[in-house]
Amino acid sequence: MASKLPSSRSKSTLSITSKVVTLQTSDEACGPCKRDNSEDYAFCWCIDCAEGLCSDCEKHHKKSKTSITHRLIPLLKLKDISDFLRNFTQTCCDHTGGSFTFYCKSHDKLCCPGCVTIHQKECHEIITLGEASVDAKKNGKIEDLGLRMKEALTTLNELENHKKDNIGMINAQRNGIRTTLSEMRRKVNDYLDSLEMRIEEKLLQAHKECIEKLETQTKDLEKRTETLKTWQSDITMVKDYGSDTHSFVMSKSLENLMTELETFNRRSTENFVGLNLSFVTSTTFENLQNTVHALGEISVNKSSTELIITPRKSARIKSKLIVK
Amino acid sequence: MASKLPSSRSKSTLSITSKVVTLQTSDEACGPCKRDNSEDYAFCWCIDCAEGLCSDCEKHHKKSKTSITHRLIPLLKLKDISDFLRNFTQTCCDHTGGSFTFYCKSHDKLCCPGCVTIHQKECHEIITLGEASVDAKKNGKIEDLGLRMKEALTTLNELENHKKDNIGMINAQRNGIRTTLSEMRRKVNDYLDSLEMRIEEKLLQAHKECIEKLETQTKDLEKRTETLKTWQSDITMVKDYGSDTHSFVMSKSLENLMTELETFNRRSTENFVGLNLSFVTSTTFENLQNTVHALGEISVNKSSTELIITPRKSARIKSKLIVK
Numbered sequence A, B: 001m002a003s004k005l006p007s008s009r010s011k012s013t014l015s016i017t018s019k020v021v022t023l024q025t026s027d028e029a030c031g032p033c034k035r036d037n038s039e040d041y042a043f044c045w046c047i048d049c050a051e052g053l054c055s056d057c058e059k060h061h062k063k064s065k066t067s068i069t070h071r072l073i074p075l076l077k078l079k080d081i082s083d084f085l086r087n088f089t090q091t092c093c094d095h096t097g098g099s100f101t102f103y104c105k106s107h108d109k110l111c112c113p114g115c116v117t118i119h120q121k122e123c124h125e126i127i128t129l130g131e132a133s134v135d136a137k138k139n140g141k142i143e144d145l146g147l148r149m150k151e152a153l154t155t156l157n158e159l160e161n162h163k164k165d166n167i168g169m170i171n172a173q174r175n176g177i178r179t180t181l182s183e184m185r186r187k188v189n190d191y192l193d194s195l196e197m198r199i200e201e202k203l204l205q206a207h208k209e210c211i212e213k214l215e216t217q218t219k220d221l222e223k224r225t226e227t228l229k230t231w232q233s234d235i236t237m238v239k240d241y242g243s244d245t246h247s248f249v250m251s252k253s254l255e256n257l258m259t260e261l262e263t264f265n266r267r268s269t270e271n272f273v274g275l276n277l278s279f280v281t282s283t284t285f286e287n288l289q290n291t292v293h294a295l296g297e298i299s300v301n302k303s304s305t306e307l308i309i310t311p312r313k314s315a316r317i318k319s320k321l322i323v324k
């Protein structure tokens, strides 16, 4: 158990180390001291107990019977230890606090004393953890596990790449759809522009024809009016200056001409032909809103494919997409 | 007959007059002198012969038996005489050169001697032009003709006004159609804009959903990769620093975790689900060019109406349009 104030020797050593530790492991505390409500910086890490130890506790840990075999690693290495390993305890999840002490070969399972009572009934190959662990570091099993991990890593990378490719593709598809949309819209606008121009031309033409016809008719009426006015002045002139005979002959001639004019006037008034320009909207165009409800539909489709990741050939990975 | 060079007296008179004449009647020549291949300016106008006379010829015209009754008017009045009156001859169109000498009451027709031979067979009321013309200027017939003319003039004016109204209406109709067209076009554009916005929103939403899903999956893969990497480092750490037992227990735990991961990997590769954004054009929108052939049709319609022109009430004219 460490005193609250370490000896001047260890203190000086600790202060140097703790600086490094502080930087690299963020104030790792000594496990045993903490449980004793004391406080001290860890100096090393017991990989078996999964906790830090101060220099004082380290000494006791090394000579204590229960922890004499425990492996200690320098605190500097701690940064390479994951939370998983840090929190890894060799205890059973099914039986609280039960340390793994056995190994059932039939079930390939670590057993705490609690587990053993269950396995014993039917399993005949329960051995101690010590027996099971003989040569564990040398029998190649760890290397096998390492290979499986490497392979899984490759697969995960491959999957991640495909997901990222998919993101890129989705972006490209969105851009493509945007281009298609604006292209479609442009085409329809061009088409409607052409229809508008066509009807504008027709309107221009029809208007021109109407105006020309009406102006011709107006000119004819003006001419008739002009002629009639000269007759009025002529008959006055003849009455004022001419003889009775001249007046009589002139009257008779004008009477005939007037009869003609009156016939024209009667026909024109009885059946006055007016011109009207009209526009009838195309029903298909008018119903556009009822027939065209959308420019189209956006859909998200899932495509299932099998990724072929060439097994084991670590470095180069061949992947093949097979659309199901 | 006038000499080519008029006497000094008449010349001076003429020169003054001719200036006025020139300005007002554009070089009216003397008819008799012209026929004698001589040339002289007219001084007055014989309304019966319908030609100009120089002062010399005028004197002879006034005392000659055949023209003693002819009415002469001052040349200044000539501007008020129409081409119709100028060219008016009291001769028959059916018999060349035949002057009107008779009047057939049955047919209300002026007759030359040639005509009389035809009418005589059946008509019993042929009288001389002299008899027929008695009081021609006083019997009110000319006034009647004047009223008919006035009425016809009113009708012609009315017709002309209606034609001009029609021109105004046609212009207004053209402008109205133009407004309608641009209004229609604006509406359709607004509608297509709204459809475009709607599909843009859908695209945005679908894209967002895809990306979110893929990023979640990518993050999961990254997390698994990260975890796997810590396992790799952990197993190495345990192998390097831990006991055989620790290594064995760790291996067994990791084997189980690896089996889980490998199952996940196998499932993910065997059935890799890719997402695809796609756009399907609405067929109605795509077929727009096949369904909408025009914005509409321009047509010119004739409307027949009866113009009611209130008769005789000279000044104010009431006109009513009755659509037939």
Ligand SMILES: [Zn+2]
Binding pocket: A046, A047, A048, A049, A050, A061, A067, A070, A071
């Ligand atoms: Zn320990």
Ligand SMILES: [Zn+2]
Binding pocket: A001, A002, A030, A031, A032, A033, A040, A053, A054, A055, A056, A057, A058
């Ligand atoms: Zn301690």
Ligand SMILES: [Zn+2]
Binding pocket: A092, A093, A094, A095, A098, A111, A112, A113, A114, A115, A116
């Ligand atoms: Zn257990």
Ligand SMILES: [Zn+2]
Binding pocket: A104, A105, A106, A107, A109, A119, A123
């Ligand atoms: Zn068992």
Ligand SMILES: [Zn+2]
Binding pocket: B046, B047, B048, B049, B050, B061, B067, B070, B071
């Ligand atoms: Zn005469």
Ligand SMILES: [Zn+2]
Binding pocket: B001, B002, B030, B031, B032, B033, B040, B053, B054, B055, B056, B057, B058
């Ligand atoms: Zn003359």
Ligand SMILES: [Zn+2]
Binding pocket: B104, B105, B106, B107, B109, B119, B123
């Ligand atoms: Zn007759």
Ligand SMILES: [Zn+2]
Binding pocket: B092, B093, B094, B095, B098, B111, B112, B113, B114, B115, B116
């Ligand atoms: Zn005749």
